[in-house]
Amino acid sequence: MVKRSVVGAGYGLRDWLMQRITAVVMAAYSLVFAFLLLTRPVHDFAGWRALFAPEWMKLASLLFALSLMLHAWVGVRDILMDYVKSAGLRLALQSATILVLVSYAAWAVQILWSL
Amino acid sequence: MRFSIYRYNPDTDAKPRMQDYELAIEAGDMMLLDAMLLLKDQDDTLSFRRSCREGVCGSDAMNINGFNGLACVTPLSSLKQPITLRPLPGLPVIRDLIVDMEQFYHQYRSIKPYLINEEPEPEIERLQSPEERAELDGLYECILCACCSTSCPSFWWNPDKFVGPAGLLQAYRFIADSRDKATRERLDDLEDPYRLFRCHSIMNCVAACPKGLNPTLAIGRIKELLTKRTV
Numbered sequence: 001m002v003k004r005s006v007v008g009a010g011y012g013l014r015d016w017l018m019q020r021i022t023a024v025v026m027a028a029y030s031l032v033f034a035f036l037l038l039t040r041p042v043h044d045f046a047g048w049r050a051l052f053a054p055e056w057m058k059l060a061s062l063l064f065a066l067s068l069m070l071h072a073w074v075g076v077r078d079i080l081m082d083y084v085k086s087a088g089l090r091l092a093l094q095s096a097t098i099l100v101l102v103s104y105a106a107w108a109v110q111i112l113w114s115l
Numbered sequence: 116m117r118f119s120i121y122r123y124n125p126d127t128d129a130k131p132r133m134q135d136y137e138l139a140i141e142a143g144d145m146m147l148l149d150a151m152l153l154l155k156d157q158d159d160t161l162s163f164r165r166s167c168r169e170g171v172c173g174s175d176a177m178n179i180n181g182f183n184g185l186a187c188v189t190p191l192s193s194l195k196q197p198i199t200l201r202p203l204p205g206l207p208v209i210r211d212l213i214v215d216m217e218q219f220y221h222q223y224r225s226i227k228p229y230l231i232n233e234e235p236e237p238e239i240e241r242l243q244s245p246e247e248r249a250e251l252d253g254l255y256e257c258i259l260c261a262c263c264s265t266s267c268p269s270f271w272w273n274p275d276k277f278v279g280p281a282g283l284l285q286a287y288r289f290i291a292d293s294r295d296k297a298t299r300e301r302l303d304d305l306e307d308p309y310r311l312f313r314c315h316s317i318m319n320c321v322a323a324c325p326k327g328l329n330p331t332l333a334i335g336r337i338k339e340l341l342t343k344r345t346v
Binding site for chain 1: 268269272273275276303304306307308309310311312313315338341342345
């Protein structure tokens with residue numbers, strides 16, 4: 001195999017845009033969440049359950065969790081691309097990152113709808 | 116006036132060292148390069164590049180007290196002593212403050228820094244309106260001194276793959292030129308996770324540029340155009 005520096009994968013814009021859009025989603029959710037906590041303080045488990053009981057709150061929280069996963073994917077991938085020089089190791093770490101993030105997303109669904 | 120200067124001769128030295136120098140001068144309105152020429156009289160083995168001595172050729176770019184800049188336009192009086200001089204970070208050292216710029220030039224060449232226009236040549240020049248010409252302000256002034264690219268961590272990690280701020284500023288300079296007809300090819304070439312998207316907008320390039328240019332803004336414009344043609 002020749003040792004040659006190769007570039008030209010021809011992607012990147014979608015990820016870059018996605019990172020920005022998911023950041024806006026997370027910022028909006030954080031503001032709404034902070035507002036909810038300030039207006040109706042939560043003291044106990046029953047309070048937390050009541051906060052997440054409405055279907056719209058579950059959906060908004062899921063949207064936040066999915067945004068976080070997509071945002072983290074682009075960020076972690078960028079870190080791996082910068083610092084991990086071996087392409088094989090990079091592929092392994094990137095695959096592991098995807099598996100972990102997808103599990104987190106599934107876990108978030110399970111938590112939200114079991115409340 | 117005290118100096119601490121990076122010395123390295125790959126032929127004879129096992130590793131680089133910092134050498135102290137003293138000059139019995141007042142800073143006055145002297146530039147750093149003037150003092151370095153006096154040091155060169157003192158010790159003619161001290162090696163650095165310089166040419167125009169007025170911030171136009173970009174030869175004497177170096178790391179001055181931790182910041183990249185041109186020695187010829189850096190007032191001595193603005194510097195804290197001992198004045199520490201090192202070669203531009205990230206590039207291979209040829210000797211003392213002289214670095215091998217090949218990686219930098221390679222990235223510059225890769226963006227095709229010339230007008231591409233297959234249309235029939237007109238009788239006279241390809242004219243631009245004053246507005247079209249104004250699009251190039253803040254782009255064409257780059258002197259390729261490499262202060263920006265060598266202050267960019269993304270360029271340090273991937274100098275063979277990331278175009279770097281200087282190259283991307285020039286890429287946008289040709290995209291922005293009304294006489295250039297290769298916008299599509301240029302954008303295709305840059306839409307790449309390494310060539311363009313290693314830039315995370317930390318703006319070291321803007322802080323380093325001795326000509327006051329803004330590569331981050333140009334990179335943002337390229338991303339805007341990429342977005343515009345996608346959505």
